[in-house]
Structures are given as C-alpha cells and as structure tokens.
Amino acid sequence: MPIYEYQCTECGKKFEARQSMGEDGSELGCPVCKAGNPKRLLSSFFSPGSSMPDFSGGSCPTGTCGLPPM
Numbered sequence: 910m911p912i913y914e915y916q917c918t919e920c921g922k923k924f925e926a927r928q929s930m931g932e933d934g935s936e937l938g939c940p941v942c943k944a945g946n947p948k949r950l951l952s953s954f955f956s957p958g959s960s961m962p963d964f965s966g967g968s969c970p971t972g973t974c975g976l977p978p979m
Contacts, residue, residue, distance in 0.1 A: 910927050910928065910929060911927070911928065911930060912925050912926070912927050913925065913926055913927075913928055913934065913949055913950075913952070914929055914949070914950040914952050915947035915948060915949055916947060916948050916949060916950055917939035917942060917944055917947050917948075918943075918944065918947060918948055919939065919942050919943065919944035920939060920941055920942040920944065920947065922940065922941045922942070923950070924937055924939070924940050933949075934946075934947060934949050951952060
C-alpha cells in the first residue's frame with residue numbers, strides 16, 4: 910500500500926497516510942485539529958541513477974532547501 914502525504918487545509922499540519930491507490934483522502938482527518946478533507950501533496954521520489962539533494966541540514970536550516978515551494 911502506498912504512503913501519501915497530506916496537508917491540513919485548516920492548521921497547515923503535514924502528515925502521511927497509508928492508503929489504497931483508489932482512495933482520495935476525503936475520509937481522513939488532521940491528527941492535530943481533526944479537520945477533514947486535507948490536501949494531497951505531490952511527493953518527490955528517488956529514481957536509480959539520479960542524485961539526491963542533501964537534506965542533512967548543514968547548509969539547509971529548514972530541511973526543505975532544494976524542494977519546490979508549496
């Protein structure tokens with residue numbers, strides 16, 4: 910079962926959910942504020958032969974450097 914990333918449209922909390930491919934997340938609730946209908950985020954993935962960005966935090970204090978803006 911794939912793991913999808915979501916973001917709460919009320920409080921902004923990001924969280925993950927393991928779902929079947931046909932599910933859309935409409936039944937999920939935010940783990941913090943319990944609001945429903947979170948937004949599914951576009952996740953990056955690793956493909957063999959590609960280089961991964963350095964997310965170690967040394968030169969990237971937020972941990973999101975090199976990622977597209979949300």
